[in-house]
Every structure is written in C-alpha cells, then in structure tokens.
Amino acid sequence: MNFANSPSFANQGLSPGARLILCVLASLALLVGDSHFGLMDRARDAISVLLYPVQRAVNLPLAAGRHIGDFFVTQAELKQENDRLRSLELAQSGRLMRLQMLERELAQLKALNQLKAGRSDGGQLAEVLYTARDPFSYKIIIDKGMDAGVKAGLPVIDEQGLIGQITRVQPLTSEITLIVNKNQMVPVVNLRTGQRTLLYGYGGGVEVRYLSSGSDIRPGDQLVTSGIDGLYQDGIPVARVTHVDRPAGAAFARVLCQSVAGVQSSRYVLVLPTRSAVPPAPLPEPEPSVKKKKTTDEDAG
Structure with a gap:
C-alpha cells in the first residue's frame, strides 16, 4: 500500500494561526469572566486541594531540616537554662540557710537579753x-x-x-x-x-x-x-x-x-555572776585528843 499520497493527521483540522486565535480568544474570555464573574474561583480551590499533598511533599525535607535544627537549638538552650537555674538554686539555698541561721541567732540573742534584763544580778x-x-x-x-x-x-x-x-x-x-x-x-x-x-x-x-x-x-x-x-x-x-x-x-x-x-x-x-555571800558551813566539832585523855588518867592514878 502506498502511503506517499495519503494525507497526514498533523495537517488535518484548523491551521496553526486559527488555533492561536481561538486560544487567545478563549484566554481573554476566561480572564474577563474570572475578573467580572469569578468563574475560576472554584476551579482554583479544587486545584489547590489536589495539589496540596504535592506541595507538602515538596516542602517536607525543608520543614524536617528546620525542625531538627530547632530541636538541637532548643535542647542547648534548655541545658543552659537548667544549668543557670541550678546555680541560682544553689546560691539561693545557701542564702536561705544563712538567713535561717541568722534568724535563729537573733531569736536567741533576744531571749538572752530578755533573760538578762529580768535578772537582778545581770550577767x-x-x-x-x-x-x-x-x-x-x-x-x-x-x-x-x-x-x-x-x-x-x-x-x-x-x-x-x-x-x-x-x-x-x-x-x-x-x-x-x-x-x-x-x-x-x-x-x-x-x-x-x-x-x-x-x-x-x-x-x-x-x-x-x-x-x-x-x-x-x-x-x-x-x-x-x-x-x-x-x-x-x-x-x-x-x-x-x-x-x-x-x-x-x-x-x-x-x-x-x-x-x-x-x-x-x-x-x-x-x-552568771557569783552568788551573793553565803554563810560558810559550820566547822566540825573537835574530837577529844587521845593523848590528853591518857595524861588525865595518869594524873588520876
């Protein structure tokens, strides 16, 4: 079969110029209809819904990298914050202990001063x-x-x-x-x-x-x-x-x-000071001397 004289499919239909004119007219009609009557709003919404997974998939590596960076930065900041808070807690604990000790000493001094003032002998x-x-x-x-x-x-x-x-x-x-x-x-x-x-x-x-x-x-x-x-x-x-x-x-x-x-x-x-003068204890009675008793017996003999 000889195909040399058969017509080509590319040459069938409208000419390229006619197709260009039709496309330009269709584009103008769509532009005018969209600007005045909003003909393409629903179409854009539907296309955006269909393309959202693709958009998310394209942005996923970038978002993952950003999250990973934020995670490490946050961990470092948290560690620094924890170290700072721990140091502050230790310092505050030391101050609190010193304050409690000073309060106890002050209370003891007040009690001793009241005790001293209440005693006639002072101290x-x-x-x-x-x-x-x-x-x-x-x-x-x-x-x-x-x-x-x-x-x-x-x-x-x-x-x-x-x-x-x-x-x-x-x-x-x-x-x-x-x-x-x-x-x-x-x-x-x-x-x-x-x-x-x-x-x-x-x-x-x-x-x-x-x-x-x-x-x-x-x-x-x-x-x-x-x-x-x-x-x-x-x-x-x-x-x-x-x-x-x-x-x-x-x-x-x-x-x-x-x-x-x-x-x-x-x-x-x-x-406390010394007590007021206390009378001395009485001395024990002297026991009779054995020698004196013997001398008395000899004189009697």
Missing part, C-alpha cells in the same frame, strides 16, 4: 567561738575572759537552761565544761516532788545517780538546780527525765535525762 553575754581540741571532752570556748571579769566556777546558761560551768579563764577567752561531760555534777531538785538529788554527765548525756529504787520519780519530771552547793543559783532548768529503770534487787534506780538547754548547739550564752 555577761558571750559568743561561742569553737569547741575544744578533743570533741569528746565536751568543752567549748567563749569570747569573754579576764578582761570581762569572768572567773572560774561561774555557771553558764542559754535561753533554755544550764549548759555548763567556767573551768578555765584566759585573758580574752574562757573554757566552759558542759554538763554532759563525764566529770560534771550538778545538784538538782525534782520540781514535782521537791526531792534533791545529783545529776551526772556521762559523756554526751546526763543521768541521775544514787537514787533509791523506791524514789518517786518518773518520765517527764523537771529537774532544776537546787542551789545547795553555793555555786549554782536555785531554779535554773537543767534536764527532763526521759526513762526510769528499776532493776529487781538493785538498790538504785537508773534514771536517764535529757538536757533542756542547747548544750552543743547554742551560739550565744549568758555567764
């Missing part, structure tokens, strides 16, 4: 500087010495009760032996019963010794200085009974107590 306010070299000796050093008129043997109290006694005095400082020292002894009286006894330190605490098993003493009893030793003034709170043990067959009861004062925690103390 010396002193600050605790440090503890002795041996922590198990239960001794502390204060900033008052001979220059302030402090003497050995003076009792020392805080706002709650008795804490110890001056045992060594230097020109600018003094040493206080606390009542929990194993060599300290305080004459006390039971406020509830009026019974006098002795309170001993045993190295970190206090206890009543040499009290008969049948004595009327029980947990909760308040012990204050009796004042019969001529050193401690009477009525100073010393300890509270915490436990009473009466072993069967034992002559003495075991009485454990808790000191009421801040023996190892007070920052400020009050050194």
